[in-house]
Every structure is written in structure tokens, then in C-alpha cells.
Amino acid sequence: MDIWGDIKRTFKEGSVLTRLIYINIGVFLVLKIIGVVFYLAGQPFSLVDWLAVPSVTSELLHRPWTPLTYMFLHAGFLHLIFNILGLYWFGQLFLYHFEGSKLLSVYLLGGLMGAAFxxxxxxxxxxxxxxxxxxxxxxxxxxxxxxxxxxxDPNREIYLFFIGKFPLKYVAAFYVLLSVIGISTSNPGGNIAHLGGAFWGWFYISQLRRGKDWGAGLVDLIDRLAEFLKGSFKPKSRMKVTYKQPPRNDHEYAHQQHLKQEEINRILDKIGKSGYDSLTKEEKELLFKQGRK
Known part of the structure; x- marks a missing residue:
């Protein structure tokens, strides 16, 4: 069984939601394995402290990356499982209305706002x-x-175990209220961060309705960085570039159009199975050009 190959394939072809889940699980497993190595060596393991957000600003200045890394970090297995389940359920609902790039921006900027709060x-x-x-x-x-x-989509109904169907707005209101009450209990920092994330979710949609996508710049930066890294590590192709000649007759033209339509159909099938974000840059460009005709 090529488990690692399957993981790489599903990560590459999966949606943004799939990749976020994989990253959270991957970070958890890597840190736990490193922790085992340190434990067997009889050494203290403090890498988690360097990835979590410290409350002391002087330490934060020496760890400026932590407002980003903390949102992929989990203390224990149950902590991870409950967050992964929540991310999957609510992420699926989000993708029902929006594309994956918006999910990525809400996840990252919501996490940053939580850290700021x-x-x-x-x-x-x-x-x-x-x-x-x-x-x-x-x-x-x-x-x-x-x-x-x-x-x-406040009135969208979701099914809750042992309770039944509830409008989504009440589920969100319940979690927000729970976070407010929880500030005076055992996890004040986490609950305050929840409120920061909630604020960003509300702010993002309210601005999106006015035609302003506050996450577009971040997504564009990530795409550019990904393209740069992909180009830096990808070996240069020695393939010779040739340019297609225009069709010489009606039969050749019809054949070219048939091949193009088959490619469009393949891309549409891929979107249906794995989502728009699974397309390559070339496939997106082809679909965009076709849509303008």
C-alpha cells in the first residue's frame, strides 16, 4: 500500500478544506513524533512553546511567527479531533456558498484576529x-x-444529534455566548480568541456584501508565493515548444474543436469531483477563455 502516495495525491487534488485538515493533522503528528524522540533522549521538548502565541508582548516580539503557527497547533488528540470535526462540518457549509480561496482567507485572518484579541x-x-x-x-x-x-445564510437548517434541526444562526449564537461565558472559567485566553474569530467572520461577510473582499490580497500573496516556490524547486523542462498551425480544412477544424470540447468536459468533471481549487493554472486559464466566448 502506497499510503504516502495516496496522501500526497489527495492533498494535491483536494479542496482547500481538505488541505487545511491535512495540515492540522500533519503538524500534530510531526510534533508528537519529535516529542517522543526528545522523551527517549531524556531531553525537555519545548518546540510547542515556540509555535504558540505568548501573552507577554516582549516574548511575542521574539516570536513574530506565532500568530500564524498557533492556528495549526493542538495540545492533545481530543483537542485536535473536535477542531477537525468542526472545521469539516462548517467548512463544508461555507464551500456550499463560496469558493475555496475565501475559506482559506477566513480561516487565516480569523485566526489572526483571534490572536489579536x-x-x-x-x-x-x-x-x-x-x-x-x-x-x-x-x-x-x-x-x-x-x-x-x-x-x-442564517436560516439554513442543520441536524444536531439528539436535538434535531436547528437554524445555523442559533448554533453560531450559542457558541459565541458560550465563549463569552467561558472567559471567566478555565480557558479565558481561548474563549477571547474565539470572539476575535467570530468578529472577523461577521466583518468579512458584511464587507463582502458591499463588494469588498478583505481576504483577496492575502490569497493573492499566498498564490504568488506558491508559484514562486513551485518554480524554484521544479526542474526546468527541456521540452521544445511548438505552435499549432491553423486548420487546413473543415475536417481538421472539426477535429480540433472535438478535442477541445473533450478537454473542457474533463475539466468540468474534475471540478465536480474535487472542486475548482483542484484545477491547475493551465486548466483555469482554458476554462476562463472558454467562458468568454
Whole structure:
């Protein structure tokens, strides 16, 4: 069984949601395996501390990457499982209305907003004067996705075990209220971060309805970075480029049109199976050109 090959294939061909789930699981497994190695060597393992967001601003200045890395970091197996399930359920609802690029931007910017709420709260409110905290987990990002889709489609009904069908707006309101109440309990930092993610989900959709996509710039930056890295590590092709000549007769023209239509059909089938984000750059360009005719 080529398990690693299957993972790479599904990651490459999967949607943004699939890739986010894979990254969260992959980071968890890699850190746990490294932790086992350190444990057997009798050495302390503190890499998690370097990836989670510290509440002390002086430490944050020395770890500026943590507001990004923390949203893929989980403390334990149950923490990971519950977040993965939430990301899958609410991410699927989000993708019912929007493309994967918007899901990616809401996840990342919702996580960053959650980190911002957390840092500000721990350095402003007297309750945290003598408290040192570390923030980790995808919960703020997931809350952003949940609030975004519930604000966009509030009356969509979802089925809850042992309860029945409920409008999505009540599910989101319940989690937001739970986060507010939870600030005075055992996980104040995490609940404050949830509220930051919720705020971003609401803000993003409210601005999107006005024609402003506040996540487009981030997605464009990620796409450019991905293209740069892909071009840097991909070996240069020695393939000779040839240019097609125009068809010489009606039969040749009809044959070329048939081949082009077969390619369009293949691309549409691929979208139906794996989503628009699974297309290559060339396939997207071909589909775009075809749509303009």
C-alpha cells in the first residue's frame, strides 16, 4: 500500500478544506513524533512553546511567527479531533456558498484576529496582570468560518444529534455566548480568541456584501508565493515548444474543436469531483477563455 502516495495525491487534488485538515493533522503528528524522540533522549521538548502565541508582548516580539503557527497547533488528540470535526462540518457549509480561496482567507485572518484579541486582552485587563498564557488551536479560525456562513445564510437548517434541526444562526449564537461565558472559567485566553474569530467572520461577510473582499490580497500573496516556490524547486523542462498551425480544412477544424470540447468536459468533471481549487493554472486559464466566448 502506497499510503504516502495516496496522501500526497489527495492533498494535491483536494479542496482547500481538505488541505487545511491535512495540515492540522500533519503538524500534530510531526510534533508528537519529535516529542517522543526528545522523551527517549531524556531531553525537555519545548518546540510547542515556540509555535504558540505568548501573552507577554516582549516574548511575542521574539516570536513574530506565532500568530500564524498557533492556528495549526493542538495540545492533545481530543483537542485536535473536535477542531477537525468542526472545521469539516462548517467548512463544508461555507464551500456550499463560496469558493475555496475565501475559506482559506477566513480561516487565516480569523485566526489572526483571534490572536489579536487574545494579546490585547492579556495586556489590558487587570485580571491577567500576573498571568502568563500560551494560545494554540484552530478554534478561532473555525469560529470565524462558522459565524461567516451563519451570517450569510442564517436560516439554513442543520441536524444536531439528539436535538434535531436547528437554524445555523442559533448554533453560531450559542457558541459565541458560550465563549463569552467561558472567559471567566478555565480557558479565558481561548474563549477571547474565539470572539476575535467570530468578529472577523461577521466583518468579512458584511464587507463582502458591499463588494469588498478583505481576504483577496492575502490569497493573492499566498498564490504568488506558491508559484514562486513551485518554480524554484521544479526542474526546468527541456521540452521544445511548438505552435499549432491553423486548420487546413473543415475536417481538421472539426477535429480540433472535438478535442477541445473533450478537454473542457474533463475539466468540468474534475471540478465536480474535487472542486475548482483542484484545477491547475493551465486548466483555469482554458476554462476562463472558454467562458468568454
Amino acid at each position: 487574545y494579546i490585547v486582552a492579556y495586556n489590558v485587563f487587570p485580571a491577567f496582570d500576573s498571568v502568563y498564557g500560551l494560545l494554540l488551536g484552530a478554534s478561532a479560525s473555525i469560529m470565524a468560518v462558522l459565524v461567516a456562513v451563519s451570517f450569510y
